[in-house]
Amino acid sequence: MTDTTRQGARGGQHHGGESCSRPSGQRWRIVPPRGPETGRATLHRLRTGLALFAGRLATNTSKRLGLGSGGIIGGRVALALQPELLGELVSDKRVVVITGTNGKTTTTHMVAETLRAAGEAVSNATGANMLDGHVAALMTRPRADFAALEVDELHLAQLTERFQPAVLLLLNLSRDQLDRVGEIRSVEASIRQALAKAPRSRVIANADDPNIVSAAFDHPDVVWVSGGCRWKHDALNCPRCGAFLEEVDGEWKCVCGLRRPRPDWTVDDTGLIAPDGSHEELSLPLPGQINRVNATFALAASTALDVAPRAALERVRAVQEANGRYEHTVLAGRTVRLLLAKNPASWLEMLDLVADNTRPLVLVVNSREADGHDVSWLWDIDFERLAGRTVLVTGERALDLAVRLRYAEVPCEVTSDVQQALHSASITGSDQPAEVIANYTAFRDLFAKRQRQ
Amino acid sequence: MTEAPLTDESTVRIALVVPDLLGTYGDRGNALVLAQRLRWRGYRAEIVTVLSSAESLPESCDIYLLGGGEDVAQQAAVSFLRRGNGLRRAVDSGTAVLGVCGGLQVLGTRFTTGDGKHHAGLGLVDIETRPGADRAIGELGTRSELPGIGVLTGFENHLGRSEVGDDARPLGRVLHGTGNGADGVEGGVTGRVVCTYLHGPVLARNPALADTVLSWAVGAPLDGLPDFPELERLRAERTRVRG
Structure with a gap:
């Protein structure tokens, strides 16, 4: 079916969009049919709208019935109606994704706080860290500038199949729930595959954790963070070739070539050393070296997204607890x-x-x-x-x-x-x-x- | 090893064998339990940790413990233990060896990894392992065929299915859970080499097995230890659990 219409802004906007540029002086143009593409796009939009509506309805109903915060059920309903929803919800956001065995929730909390120095930030603050939890969180603030999303180690690959986050934080890997998550080698391999699908992401990774280094080593854009590594029993041997690592307490290296990268950010007893060599004192309300390392990851993430360092540092210093941890x-x-x-x-x-x-x-x-x-x-x-x-x-x-x-x-x-x-x-x-x-x-x-x- | 019973002055040396390769499931706990049960009886005990960076396995230990690990780690453990062949000589002289999960497969004659490749084990127990269709994960209970041990309880998590050959006998009959996945049996025993899929760790949950291994190492029956109520209750609780 072909149709013609008189020159006019309405018609152009409706059917042709920007792709139909007209030679000046032409008084008419051929308008492409409402073909299958356009129909599908409309359907897609309707479906997204419906998914968001149904998801929010499920969230509110769940809350009203006292079944919890409603986060996951809302996300699950919305995802079932529109499987591509996650990619759409992040399309106009700069997203930081946080994964690793320990410290995900606390670090996500810190990342969201530092980003708030530059704009509105949404995060899956309750720790619902699979796709439905991400969708649920993003639905609450569709217009936020930033998102800080904690993701389960084994679900990172599902996420990078759908979009490439601006920044990806890899905190640490150690034995955890072997009957559910499996052994560290398989988790490391899964993260490595996930990173291969996100070559445009900036990866911020732990230089002291050989399992994390192995996962991130081949990625084209990695910023390395060093703050020591207390638990060593899962990283005495090379994650890639199995050989016993040399100097596991410091500049660890393997005969196969895998070695500790030179860190860009270092946090030690004296404080924080940034990539430009500047030194900052880093005392936090949250206790322990581990939280100083988490904070450094958050600062590296916000720096990658051009948040003013001074403001980010102040924000991270104000974090008192994260979803009850250390409270x-x-x-x-x-x-x-x-x-x-x-x-x-x-x-x-x-x-x-x-x-x-x-x-x-x-x-x-x-x-x-x-x-x-x-x-x-x-x-x-x-x-x-x-x-x-x-x-x-x-x-x-x-x-x-x-x-x-x-x-x-x-x-x-x-x-x-x-x-x-x-x-x-x-x-x-x-x-x-x-x-x-x-x-x-x-x-x-x-x-x-x-x-x- | 020495035939004469050790005196209280002697130190029993417990080797934790390549925990960097085989030590995934709290396997160090078996060494802690053995050492502590000796100390409570007035013996001196020492845990000797042998990492895979060592030259070879020391032969002077009285008990050798091997834990669980992944496919690649198992193969690395076999090649380490072949070096010098000290474990074979220790077994020939009657030293006690306990292999758990991956340790069972390493001590056996042959194992096939998830990628379909066959690997020779150390051949210290006549037991062969192939991958199953799915992982066996959950509480496992057996009745032991070794004298004086009774019900064994633990947690299993393995893909391998193991067949006990003519030169070995099972450690127990399965009451619930998968075990070896063949003939309704679990583990394998040849002489003083004991292999099992039970962890938890196995000696923490099953003091009778711990004391049997210790009596082999000491060369004499051991005095009983007063039971502690938490352990009794734990065993009762765990033998009730299914799945």
């Missing part, structure tokens, strides 16, 4: 600090944090789907260093933990839940805050409980 709060009438530890590397970091005080300790371990059903990793942790502390254990796997502590000769009391632990006679005499270290679902439940209070 001082009141549980069962007692002041506690909530710490998340879900694998040997993060337990090592958290035990470092509590080593400099004598507060009562409550340790909580569950083994649900999201935690992994296998808790053998409890034996990779040096609980021997808790000797002399008052320790209470609870959670679904309290007995595994109690046996581990018995062999470490750390006396402990098994309690039915955290409430009972915090009221135990062994700690009611102390007026110090208690340290509560919990693994993933245990932490999540405690955080929800304290929010309801």
Whole structure:
């Protein structure tokens, strides 16, 4: 079918768009038919609109029924109606994607804060870190300038199949939930494949973690961050060839050529050294070297997106907690600090944090789907260093933990839940805050409980 | 090894064999359990960690422990352990060896990796492993065929399916879970070489097996240790769990 119309802006805009330029003086033009392309585009737009509407409806309904924040269900509904929604929602945004075994949520929080120095930023702040969670988060602020998205290590490839983020942060890789996630080699290979699909992204990666370096080594645009690496047991051997690495405590290298890259950003005891050689003091409300490293990743990300460094630094210094992590709060009438530890590397970091005080300790371990059903990793942790502390254990796997502590000769009391632990006679005499270290679902439940209070 | 029972003054040396290659599932825990159960009885115990960067495996240890690892790591472990052949000599002289998961496959005669390639194992136990259709993951319970051990409990996570040959016998019969994935049995034993898919770690959950291995190393039956209630309760809880 062919149609003609009189010269006019309306017709041109409607059907032809910019591609139909007319010689001057021509009083008429041929308007292309409303062919299958245009029809499909309209359908696509309608479908996107419908998906957003249905997704928001699902979110609101879920919230109203008290089924949670509604984040994931809204994203799932919207994605089911429009599988290409993620790519569309990020098309006009500069996106920072954060992945790694530990520190994703905290770093995502920091990245979002630094970006807010330059514009509106949206993020999947609740840790729903697969595609439906990303869509759900992006739907809440469709007009934001930036997005900071935490992504599960094994879902990065799904994400880079759909779009190339402006910046991609690779924090660290260590053993975690082996019955669900699998072994580190396969995770590293999956991240490497994901990066191959995002050659235009700026990658910011950990120079001290051989597994991360192996994943990022072949990418054309990598900025390297160094802040040390406490947990070494998953990186004594080369991720690529299996040979024993030389000098694992510093300038590590392998006979096959894989080696520690020269870092662009370094964070040590004195502070932060930026790529231009400038030095900044870096004291944060969040404790530990690990959070100084996380903050450095956030600053490197915001620098890549031209956020003013001074403003970004101020923002990152203002972060007090991230989704309950490191937060001082009141549980069962007692002041506690909530710490998340879900694998040997993060337990090592958290035990470092509590080593400099004598507060009562409550340790909580569950083994649900999201935690992994296998808790053998409890034996990779040096609980021997808790000797002399008052320790209470609870959670679904309290007995595994109690046996581990018995062999470490750390006396402990098994309690039915955290409430009972915090009221135990062994700690009611102390007026110090208690340290509560919990693994993933245990932490999540405690955080929800304290929010309801 | 020495035939005479060790005195309290002697040190029992427990080798943690290439944990950088085979040590994925809290396998170090087996060494901690053995050392502590010796100390509680008044023996001196030392954990000797042998990384794959070592020249070769020291032959002076009383117990050798091998844990789990990935395909590539297993092959690297085999080539390390072939060097000097110390493990073979230790086994020939009656030293106790425990291999868990990947350790089972390494100690066996042959294993086929996920890519379909065949690899010779160390051949210290007559057991051969091929990849299964899917990973066996979950709680595993067996009744041991070794005297005085009873029910064994642990967690399994492996792709391999293993067949026990004529020169070995199974460690146990499967009560629930997959185990070797053939003939309803789990693990394999030849002399004082014990192989199993159970981790948790296996000796933390099963003190009777730990004490059997220790009595082999010490060369005499061991005094009983007072049970601690958390361990009793843990065993009861875990043997109830399915899946």
